[in-house]
Amino acid sequence: VFFSDLDDCNYSIKFIPKEMGVHTVSVKHKDMHIPGSPFEFTVGPIQGGGAHKVRASGNGLARGEVNSTNEFNIYTREAGAGGLAIAIEGPAKAEIDFFDRKDGSCGVSYVCPEPGEYQVSIKFNDEHIPDSPFNVLIGSPFGDAKKLTIHSLQTKGHEVNRPCMFTVNVNGARGRLDARVTAPSGAEDTCIVQEMGDGMNEKKTSIIPIYDKLFSVFLSIAEHYAIRFVPRENGVHWVHVRFNGRDIPDSPFRVVVGHANADPGRVFASGSGLYQGETGHPCEFLIDTMNAGAGALAVTVDGPSKVQLDCREVAEGYRVSFTPTAPGDYLITIKFAGINIAGSPFKCLVGGVGYNTNRGIGSLSTSSSYVQREQSSSYVSNSRNNYGFADASRVRAHGDGLLRAYRNEKATFTVDTRDSGNGMLMVGVFGPKYPCEEVFVKHVGNNQYNVQYTVREKGEYMLVVKWGDQHIPGSPWHIEVV
CATH class of the missing domain: 2.60.40.10 (Immunoglobulins)
Incomplete structure (x- = not known):
């Protein structure tokens, strides 16, 4: 692969394919895939093209600012021959500019004269591409939101089911402060916003938070606020912080939970x-x-x-x-x-x-x-089973029951003990006050077990899975029951 610096933050990337067929091209910046990556690149005749092979990405498909240039990219190379159509509908007519790069991609920019929610439709051969139409919120200029500053935000080193916290200084601005977090799976959850007293010590407040579907909203009358969330997944999370309905500068913020080695x-x-x-x-x-x-x-x-x-x-x-x-x-x-x-x-x-x-x-x-x-083990055995001592490090568990649970509903997960020797499987669930009332373990064949448990009370529970007298990888899990 050959890189060329074209100046003005642009780079040219070249590679010489050695064989025909579909290639996967990954482009990363700071260990993160850029929007659209990994790219599919076919050497030779393109087969099975169509609208589903068109990709669009960029900030201009998520949010934008009134009377400013908002941009996104469209990749059509793998779709084959066809016509591309772009339409933007909203409170006012948007000015659209289109630039064909002649390499199977194009750049699109647009300017909206009024704030509001706009709908960006992208069609290929009269058929919507994936995720089209896109709903884009065009907001007013930052206003007081630009006054807010983030402090003590740790961008990596967090653990699943352990609270993450940072602080926000509103620097005299007055309005509504809210926050939410988006997990790697796309799941969205509210962040807890709490007023802090002088000296950055937490204090109780009589102000009542106002909740909507995705945001925890706080009316700002103090200078400092603590924002908390509890990640339920490993990987890159995006934390959105808004003030008076507008993202503050640099929002959303990238936070890595666990080891960020997941590579699509x-x-x-x-x-x-x-x-x-x-x-x-x-x-x-x-x-x-x-x-x-x-x-x-x-x-x-x-x-x-x-x-x-x-x-x-x-x-x-x-x-x-x-x-x-x-x-x-x-x-x-x-x-x-x-x-x-x-x-x-x-x-x-x-x-x-x-x-x-x-x-x-x-x-x-x-x-x-x-x-x-979960991360696979690098250990390789020459035999299918090891009938020696129990090796808990080679047991694997997966399922929603390791991530979340709901009161009075069955939570399930699977434990795979193949290649882990002879041992006894032990499962326990302990809550804030009492142990879990029901835990069922069933052998389903081939040294695999199905586990079901039901909890009656809300709160944080500890789930322990042992093979022999050793914890398996990931155990104990901390599960918030709602």
Whole structure:
């Protein structure tokens, strides 16, 4: 790979392919994939193009400022030949400028004369590209929001289920302070905003926070505030801090939880089920995550019928299957650590006769599956099983029950003890006051166990999983029950 500095913060990247086919190109800045990366790059004839192969990214698709230039990029190379159309609708007519780079990508800039919510539609051959239309909030200039400063924000070294905290100085500004956090999986949660007293010591306050769907809102009359959140996943989190409805400078802030070694550029999907299928028959494909590190894997299928996603862990990663009940096009989106892997979304063409699904003509249904992948061990054994002493370091556990639980609802997870020797599996859940009332452990075959537990009270619980007398990797887990 050859890099050339073109000045003005622009770089040229060149590489010489050695073979035909689809290549994955990862471009990172400060160990983070840039928007759109990893890129799919086909050497030779492009097959299976279309609107689903067009990507768009950039700040101008998320937020913008009135009477300022807002920008984003569109990548059309892998889509093949076709027409691109861009439309922006909102409170006022936006001025749009389009620049074709002649390399399969183009730059788009626009200026909105009035604040408000705008809708950016991008179509390829009269078909919306993935995630289009985009809802963009165009705000007024920063105003008092530019006065706010962030302090004591630790950008890495955090742990799952351990509180993260930083402080905000409003520097005399008065208004509404609010914050939220976006996890690698895309899940959003509120941050707790609390007034702080003189000397940066926390104090109780009689001011009542006002909550909406995503933000914890605080009316600002003090100078210093503490903002807290509890991460539930490993990976990169984005913390949004707003003042009077406007992001403060540099918001959102990047915070790394755990080891940020999750690399979507090293995840690959293969199998005929990504491209074609038949109604009533399983569409199956493999997701290879062996070299991708630890991170959240999310699979979504959009199509004419709702499907049941079956996700099974295998040696290479995960084998996923679904059975469509109606013919048509199904879009399979695969994200790792919140980023599309190369080639995603995939279009699966399903033929055959449709079953009665009681759905209207032209309606679409979405099905999703979510897995938190732990870091794989580098240890390799020459034999399938080790019948010696129990080795807890080689036991693996996965499932939503390790991340979250809800009062009076069953939480489940799976424990895999293959290649970990002979041992006894012990599971315990202890709460703020009492132990968990119900914990069921069932051997489901092949040295794998299904664990279910139910808690009756809210609060922070400790989940312990031991193989023999040793904790397995990740144990103990700290789970907030709501």
